[in-house]
């Protein structure tokens with residue numbers, strides 16, 4: 001990232017509520033002094049409206065289904081202002097201005113990460129109507145949405161226990177993920193929108209969040225120190241919560257299979273999990289390949305970690321081997337993980353560039369991803385990629401019908417309601 005960028009302080013993970021977790025200073029690519037009050041730059045601007053009663057989208061109390069879209073023209077709280085050098089990292093947590101800077105800084109940080117994987121700017125889906133993305137803080141909203149021209153965040157809980165999503169990196173990054181997929185794939189024809197399209201959307205949003213969070217030194221260091229590089233451990237559901245320092249990593253390292261949905265699905269986030277889990281395991285396997293290539297683990301350890309996975313011996317035996325290997329070269333482990341992260345990020349961005357939105361299914365996602373590996377890397381990871389999709393039953397079962405309408409906690413409903421139909 002550019003050295004002359006603008007500084008922000010971000011909480012790398014949702015555990016910000018714990019007093020001891022400090023925000024980490026990052027730089028976004030927009031040069032200092034080019035981010036104005038808001039914060040605002042050429043891609044996005046932040047508002048904290050006063051007196052906004054409804055979230056953007058379809059107004060529920062209006063019978064004519066009026067679509068409410070940005071910009072917000074009403075009164076706003078005092079925006080976050082840059083310091084004399086043009087940075088925002090001086091703002092103290094606990095203020096509305098810190099919240100605004102945190103929301104904006106997170107969105108721009110995530111965009112920088114993904115534009116580096118796409119190797120080009122992401123052009124907003126709403127670009128012909130709105131030159132910039134509006135970032136709006138609406139505490140009465142018990143959710144967060146990415147829609148046509150906006151990302152709007154509320155929070156959860158009430159009164160004293162209210163936790164604002166403006167300070168939650170995972171939630172914001174997930175919404176940027178939706179915005180990226182809307183922009184790269186567009187919205188399918190209603191007739192051609194499959195359940196798997198919605199599952200794919202959620203999965204992509206989670207992966208955007210996961211990979212972006214691995215751009216924080218503290219997250220990578222925590223993950224490696226806690227697991228000593230034995231990321232397979234995260235798959236063992238019972239130990240996940242205890243071991244994973246990061247909510248997004250906990251969600252992504254799941255063991256769900258697509259065959260669970262052959263009779264149908266209710267929540268698109270559940271349907272997304274076999275796909276997200278497959279990509280998480282691909283990340284772990286690529287990490288192992290990188291460790292092998294650097295001779296930080298032996299081929300026999302790598303082989304064992306595949307075979308012993310399901311046995312009781314696995315945990316303690318494998319952990320001891322990883323403890324020793326990690327202790328010998330922690331920096332090498334970190335380099336290998338960052339390399340694996342960037343390979344997966346680049347493969348995913350390239351896959352999203354190529355995949356078609358209509359009649360989308362996970363098999364197509366898997367096939368395009370394999371093709372990307374062939375084009376970019378001569379098929380280096382073909383075997384492990386296929387193996388992981390097979391393990392999730394992707395390519396072996398058909399997904400059943402949608403069994404209940406989208407709920408109020410859904411993001412997918414917004415695909416249908418928040419995007420103005422244009423001829």
Ligand SMILES: [Zn+2]
Pocket residue numbers: 174178201202205411
């Ligand atoms: Zn979502």
